[in-house]
Amino acid sequence: MDSLPHSALQPLTDHGINTTLEMETIKKTTVPNKREGGGSNMKEFGTDQQDDDGVFLTWKDLSVTVSNGKRGTKSILQDLTGYARPGELLAIMGPSGCGKSTLLDALAGRLDSNTRQTGEILINGRKQVLAYGTSAYVTQDDTLMTTLTVREAVYYSAQLQLPDSMSKSEKKERADMTIREMGLQDATDTRIGGWGVKGISGGQKRRVSICIEILTRTKLLFLDEPTSGLDSAASFYVMSRIARLGRRDGIERTIVASIHQPSTEVFQLFHNLCLLSSGRAVYFGPASAANQFFALSGFPCPTLQNPSDHFLKTINKDFEKDIEEGLAGSAISTEEAIEILVESYKSSDRFQQVPKQVAEICKLQDHKELETKRSHASFLTQCHVLTRRSFVNMYRDLGYYWLRLAIYIALAIGLGTVFFNIGHSYGSIQARVSLIIFIASFLTFMAIGGFPSFVEDMKIFEKERLNGHYSTGAFVISNTLSAVPYLLLVSVIPGAIAYFLPGLRNGQEYFVYFVSSLFACMMLVESQMMIVASIVPNYLMGIIAGAGIQGLMLLVGGFFRLPNDLPEPLWKYPLYEVAFHKYAYQGMFKNEFEGTIFHSTNRDGGQHIITGEEILRDTWQAEMGYSKWGDLAVLLGMIAFYRLLFLLIVKLTEKVRP
Numbered sequence: 001m002d003s004l005p006h007s008a009l010q011p012l013t014d015h016g017i018n019t020t021l022e023m024e025t026i027k028k029t030t031v032p033n034k035r036e037g038g039g040s041n042m043k044e045f046g047t048d049q050q051d052d053d054g055v056f057l058t059w060k061d062l063s064v065t066v067s068n069g070k071r072g073t074k075s076i077l078q079d080l081t082g083y084a085r086p087g088e089l090l091a092i093m094g095p096s097g098c099g100k101s102t103l104l105d106a107l108a109g110r111l112d113s114n115t116r117q118t119g120e121i122l123i124n125g126r127k128q129v130l131a132y133g134t135s136a137y138v139t140q141d142d143t144l145m146t147t148l149t150v151r152e153a154v155y156y157s158a159q160l161q162l163p164d165s166m167s168k169s170e171k172k173e174r175a176d177m178t179i180r181e182m183g184l185q186d187a188t189d190t191r192i193g194g195w196g197v198k199g200i201s202g203g204q205k206r207r208v209s210i211c212i213e214i215l216t217r218t219k220l221l222f223l224d225e226p227t228s229g230l231d232s233a234a235s236f237y238v239m240s241r242i243a244r245l246g247r248r249d250g251i252e253r254t255i256v257a258s259i260h261q262p263s264t265e266v267f268q269l270f271h272n273l274c275l276l277s278s279g280r281a282v283y284f285g286p287a288s289a290a291n292q293f294f295a296l297s298g299f300p301c302p303t304l305q306n307p308s309d310h311f312l313k314t315i316n317k318d319f320e321k322d323i324e325e326g327l328a329g330s331a332i333s334t335e336e337a338i339e340i341l342v343e344s345y346k347s348s349d350r351f352q353q354v355p356k357q358v359a360e361i362c363k364l365q366d367h368k369e370l371e372t373k374r375s376h377a378s379f380l381t382q383c384h385v386l387t388r389r390s391f392v393n394m395y396r397d398l399g400y401y402w403l404r405l406a407i408y409i410a411l412a413i414g415l416g417t418v419f420f421n422i423g424h425s426y427g428s429i430q431a432r433v434s435l436i437i438f439i440a441s442f443l444t445f446m447a448i449g450g451f452p453s454f455v456e457d458m459k460i461f462e463k464e465r466l467n468g469h470y471s472t473g474a475f476v477i478s479n480t481l482s483a484v485p486y487l488l489l490v491s492v493i494p495g496a497i498a499y500f501l502p503g504l505r506n507g508q509e510y511f512v513y514f515v516s517s518l519f520a521c522m523m524l525v526e527s528q529m530m531i532v533a534s535i536v537p538n539y540l541m542g543i544i545a546g547a548g549i550q551g552l553m554l555l556v557g558g559f560f561r562l563p564n565d566l567p568e569p570l571w572k573y574p575l576y577e578v579a580f581h582k583y584a585y586q587g588m589f590k591n592e593f594e595g596t597i598f599h600s601t602n603r604d605g606g607q608h609i610i611t612g613e614e615i616l617r618d619t620w621q622a623e624m625g626y627s628k629w630g631d632l633a634v635l636l637g638m639i640a641f642y643r644l645l646f647l648l649i650v651k652l653t654e655k656v657r658p
């Protein structure tokens, strides 16, 4: 369990407000008349009708099913009807696996593609898509850049999400204020940490995730278990600040949160409660009336028991025996208890009122269409901030480039030693070719080693992109720019060792070409791996798929089987033509051999001369119609092509997402 540092509790006492008083204040300020919102009369919506900037979210007969293969379909949500209104906090509660996250996903338009949704979800009475950036969603898992400190993570995010009209200092102030609001002031300079590197605690990560999503104060906020990993005091402070957001700066925000185990104090912050059991509604209505509903249905909350604990205990059928015993001598099973509650809810006035309220919300004519574009940082700012963030991440993540640099140096020293001073004899031709092939194939092949780190980047990108933090174009550009210095480093240093120790062709121009070609190949492999990551976002499968693609290209690159010997359908056309190895090998061969002469002495003492052009044309069947710079240009063109393809795939995925 994460414990909140003492100073994190200070803001309340700093302002001379005690906990109870603050709760009262929250209730008074954020809970207008509609706190008792069970009634269906239109007066109830009076204030909201005037506030046409708020977001009314309604759902009617919402069902979600998932295909269970041959076993048919499994129902996750069944005929749910409800609403969430501006200035209010709707809590979704229920036992684990009852469908809370699925309901949130459905409302946020993020259901998995293997699910099927029926029923109607309306925003401000209209069917409209929640465009990127019009809502924020704090997901259950904390996908954060582990190498950054808390301050950096929130500050970079503020720079990305807040508009250019805000000054840098204002953005910084907003970030600092949000960090303080979430009680993270003592952890600001601690790295988030992740696999293998301990950083902040799980509960603190949860709060960093919330910080990042509440920075822009979107009008619609979804939170999936915002208090998981938090102790009861931290849960209360976090939830009270979230509740306060509902009516901050004179703007009413709609907040929907799934929550597992609210304390009595936290429960009192909820305006409405949606209680689910196995995807069915057990109760929907004012949170304050839920206790009475349970009592009237024959399940009164025992004195001194937290009502939310009582609700969950009554409807949790995962641990049948314990619950039965827990039902204070009651002879009925949990299944029966749930049936009684569901029927009791269906026959209640409240159940009749909910669709009426939904209809009334939908009838309101003056609701604006949801803003489709939120004001962001400009594209240039996004590129700049993302490049800086990515550069810092690559610098601090040993697995991204540093480990590769160390291994490349070791390999280059190995190569330099094995091929040390190959000389200029006829026999050195074979050694030169072998050395070049090893460098252009194996060293570039190892560029897939950065894949796991890139997959982590992709996860963060996907989460941030779904919440509309920045554009896909900015991500691709920044990822390309931030990688350049590191790729230069891993191609120049090991490249120089592997070039000069064996004594490859003398001359600055030749070395520059060699290193440029190595750099282009590494970047190309990374670009191909980006595409793999966008299709197979899983380490192991991605590395296997990536290695398979590289292996195939290596096979048809024109060395292991000469170009004219490759079978024409498929292997020569198109694979040989699209394999980057063809251009890498031919470019590096031309760089090494074009314009050179090698002498050999026969057994009888006769001299034999072979030119570099003959080696290229006759031995390696290189295409001599264009220069080595043409090969390099093809490699650079391929980098651009693969990066654009990645952009296209991500954009298409966004389009086909439900």
Ligand SMILES: Nc1ncnc2c1ncn2[C@@H]1O[C@H](COP(=O)(O)OP(=O)(O)OP(=O)(O)O)[C@@H](O)[C@H]1O
Pocket (backbone or CB within 6 Å): 066, 076, 094, 095, 096, 097, 098, 099, 100, 101, 102, 103, 112, 114, 115
């Ligand atoms: N895309 C999916 N494919 C298959 N099953 C799914 C899918 N989405 C949800 N489910 C199933 O639906 C049920 C509800 O899942 P959901 O994540 O909504 O529950 P939850 O109430 O949020 O649980 P928890 O509180 O433990 O997070 C689970 O049994 C889950 O396995």
